[in-house]
Amino acid sequence: MNLRYDPADNEKFWSEIQQIPGYPGGEDIPLKTILIEAGALFQLPQVLSSVAGKQMGEVLTVMDATPMRRGADDLKPLVLEVLRQAGWTPRTVILEADESGQVHTDMPQIEAVKARIEASLPVVSIGSGVVTDIAKHACYLFERQTGRHVTYIVYQTANSVSAYTSNMAPVFMDGVKRTLPSRYPDALICDLETLRDAPYEMTAAGVGDLLAAFSSFPDWYLAHRLGMDSQYSMLPFELMGRLDEIFLACADEIRNRSLAGMAVLAKLIHLGGLSMSLTHATAPLSGYEHVISHTLDLIHETAGKPLAQHGSQVALAGVLCTSAYQIFLEEFEPEQVNIEQCYPNPEQMKALILGEFSQLDPSGKAGEECWSDYRIKLENWSKERDRLEDVLAHWSSIRRDLRSMYRPPDTVLKILKAVAAPLRFAELEPPVTETAAKFAFFNAPLTRRRLTLGDLLIFFGWERERLWQRIWKWVA
Template sequence: MSLVSLEDRARSSSGGAMRLVSEPGALRRLAALVDELAPTGEVVLVADLTAKTVDGGDVDARVQAALPAGRHRRVVRVPAGAHGATLDERTVDEVCGRASGAAVVMTVGSGTVSDLGKVVAATLGVPLISVQTAASVNGYADPLSVLVRNGAKRTVPSRWPDVLLIDHDIVAEAPLALTRAGVGDAVAIWSSPADWYLACALGMDSALYGSRFVDPVRDLAPRLADETASEAERLASLIDVLTVGGLVIGDAGTTAPLSGVEHLASHVLDMSAIAEGAAHDLHGAQVGVASVLASALWDVALEDERLFDLGPTDFVVPDDLEGRVRAVWQPVDPTGVLGEECWHAVEAKMRRWVAAGPQIRAFFTHRREHVTTLRVLAGDPSLPAAALRVWGAAVAFSELSPPVPPERARWVLSALPFMRDRLSVADLFVLAGRWDDRLFDRVFARAAATGGGLGV
């Protein structure tokens, strides 16, 4: 499926098609786009506190200079804490209030700012223009936002941008760490679709798995590992992979096609750092490292553990599950708030498991066909590892900034099934009574064989 056909299917909350403007010098088209969406009224720019430059000039200033002459504009800066901008309840409410009165909202900056702008524009009921300043995540091009609720990362519906403007000249000058983070977000395609397929096939996802939500990204992803491509060609490929990824997420109505075990690991790292007041790396950087680990987990599930050779009656909800969920979060949040939030999510997931008995039995009746598909979708950690290396991105936990020590990395793996209500292969290990240190040793060893895992 082409980028154009996916764009045609993208819809904003107002019912019109999301317009994608992706090219060098795209900023020159901004004035006409603003006048088209909101001929009169105030333009409110939502931006973070991070300085961004292009050709030696400030990006925020360049954006303001590109607005229609004479239009009143106001800049709303997103408050930042120790972890930068955190989209918790207080921040979202504050920015929505400060943006009140806007005729059009424009976001300039990171994926976090983009997510916030979607919520602000949806709340105010005004058009949204998203000016992407880095190829760091695929979330610019989807109608969802990742917010923090009771300390836990949650993906919620928000809205499409009316215009997604990607000026390749600006993106090319983004910090290399952001671009590498984008590669990390992109390589999830070699693990996440398997988790979504599994959930759909077991009756644990209300959606129906469709290759049309996966193949467009899988077709583009090998270009990320092309060592013969020029720097500009590789960047254009990364922009395409991330943008198509966002569009297919929006088309599917869920992040599940591109968000499996590897995204769980990144969210767990974020949540623990927020709870402890500690630093953590960029989302995409963490996803890239975790994609190698997730592929290794799938490889172990399919080859070493032969997880799908078991029968449906071998998967049982543990009697002590609530205690295990609360215990895993207790070290990072002794208040129990985070454990309570995560238990509600896990409890809902297990209620669905119990109710999905007929679909689960049908899955195991046709296990051979399902396992064949799962082998195609995941299980080769060398694929994400190779792409990450081409870009000089982190492959192992020790290569993140700050480095994640071995004991924390093992804890992250242990916490994966105890965080949200979406089923993954990790949940099957829990239900089979195999989610333990013996398994973790195998998974980290498999990841280490490609340079990933714990690292040095």
Template sequence: MWEMRIHDKIDIYSLLDRKFNCPFCEKEHYIPIKLIFIGKDAISRIPYLISTLVRGKRILILSDEITYRVAGNKCEEVLREDYQVTPLILYPKGTKRVYADEKYLPEILAKAKNKDAILTVGAGTITDLGKYVADSLKIPVICFPTAPSMNAYTSGVAALLMGRLKVTLPVQPTRAVITDITIISQAPLDLIKAGFADSLAKAFANADWRISSLLTGEAFCLLPFKIATEAENKYIDKGDELVQRDERVISSLMEGLNLGGISMIIAGKSSPASGGEHLISHFLDMYAHFKGAEIFAYHGLQVGIGVIISSLIYEKLKVLSSREVRHLLSHRKIDYDKEMKFFGEHVPIVSKEFTKKLPVIKRLPELLPSLWDRIKEEAFSLVYTHQQIVEFLSKAECPLRFDDIGVNEELAYHAITKARYIRGRFTILDIADEMGILDEIVDKLHKGEI
């Protein structure tokens, strides 16, 4: 087995499909993805690239009406010579566009049965549907992204709408991600911006995870943070070039997103890519689904707003001393049941999630002050300042305020103060609420600053 040392330059691509000992957490990690390829005219090379990755010749190409036009038809054409190709094009059912909704599963399952592999041609929706079906049929899935819009191409989870609830299910990761730089560079700008904003969650998610691990003793590994940082440095302050569709910057963004997905495989959970900032976005999705309405904006754009909230919270926390932390924690009493009444008939689902982290929340006054200096050193050091985040997002022309994505002040207030209740994961939102910091964020909202 290959040994990696802490100061080695980490080339994660050399670690695909092999076990290695981690210098950070000292555990063994395994990334089952065999190939991550990005290049010009990659589409023409698909038959060659997958020749050793797929046994058998029957391939289902999964796309929707848009992604089929963008690349699905060309994939079909290049594969037809060597493979028996079946295209499946999804059309919206009762919504403006196709979502990763369970109602699409029966037709995909029916077509994918007796196939040797699924090639997904699309972004988040198609990727999640394809990964889920391939996993249930125990056949490999290969992703051909049409947009650098999120990190699901390499992750080991699929987010699906089941009933009116979005659930994240563990699935086998893709066998390969083959990216044609020309195609993803021509993706709708909002999808490129969404990918960029989603990737900014990394620093905050890892910081949240580190804090949670210090408080609860759950496992933590710094490798996920490390691997994505190098790619991130190549695009994070180049939002202006990103929206000009600069292929080099878009390629780096795609790399950052793919490493974000891989970081979740390494961690065995979504923690290194999803913290409190994601709860804000999940809350907005949940609200829309409960109302039977369409989502407010692309996942990443909503996450970008969440990142702004998290950055404000970290900014306020990092100047506090452990004495002040103790003082703030002892002065606030929250009536959780009263807060959760907001969720109406869905209280049981929410309450079940929130109860998972209640033991650690109850112990905060005892644990947090004594761990505060360590948290500052090991978690706060990972995040960007609020001003940096605003600069990064502005340069990439991403939404900066709730209003920009159609969320009114009242709902924004609930998103800030209630998002913590919808998941059992402990995040910075919990600490901020327990210390009364969220009230200060809400003040900013009422002043029209966020």
């Protein structure tokens, strides 16, 4: 399938998207090489030489210990051998899993990689989202500390998340995920055979991560209209296209792991990452559904349990959110809003946050981290009363705009079913209980400063218990 904007076209792609309204003029984007094709693995040495400015030498390779396959070959030793045959000498950093059996993007992991970086030593990460974010942010922090650029190349091993083209990194801070400024890679290698042979649950998760757009786009628009986000732009809508139509047209190719299906999904994932990077915000693909997923991660992280596939968890949270949007857009009546009651007392909200999150982290650190971000939202919300009045006065046109952005839950589930992705929280690994999902739905808005539909349900005094009974049926 031909996309309107194809990141594999490189120079043509960058030239075309600079004409989209909202493109940040004058901004230097170092990611000029995106290779998405069969056999791209064997072009890695050539790309490395081109961006590093030398033909051979030592290279720092960052990976975890998870075995991966490419056809009959063990992938990671194969990548290292390809580099050696071209005259490169890999110095390998293996990221160690914690007691949950997984590697997480946290500062100890990032600092451990940063300690191995040298300015003259190019870095190649070989992995999916977590490995990419750790290596990317380690390079970023090294550059900030030393003022010296580090050549960094991503070898993508799964079509799982949009981290590969994002200049931001989600990092656990006191158990709570925070998105930090980071950097682009200098080049991105997408070997289609590698992506084809990745565990399919990661491919399905990549689809799910992008379906966040059906709730995050309207969340972003609402935040903009309410004066809570000044970075709003139509660029992501234009860049990514109509995702529902694209996925339904390509579902068979993706589910059957054809190289063409892997290429389309890789391109969409990269457009998603760039949509966030170019708008300097994660909001285009991270709304209420993502804070629900992050809260579920916090539940599992504090319990020492492994985390579910990010994108699949996000997609099911998105079903909850699009269902809530469907009801909200049908039933919300602006004349019933008591504006005086839309501004909760900060001390009461702080006590609520500390109390709720003490159930997960008795030390209080997670609750304090959540309050540190949420209080900023409350302060900004109280300053934008005139914008709320404007939204209520023009609700009919705003509702029309929101309906054009969101997609109903049955559309999200139709796409998930077409690509053989999980359709119920109980199908995730590990499974998510209704108790955990409900806690996340109710409390996720309390974890960060970004305004979403979840906040309006609180500010407008909606009966969330009754709402929960209506939306849980979609994913029970």
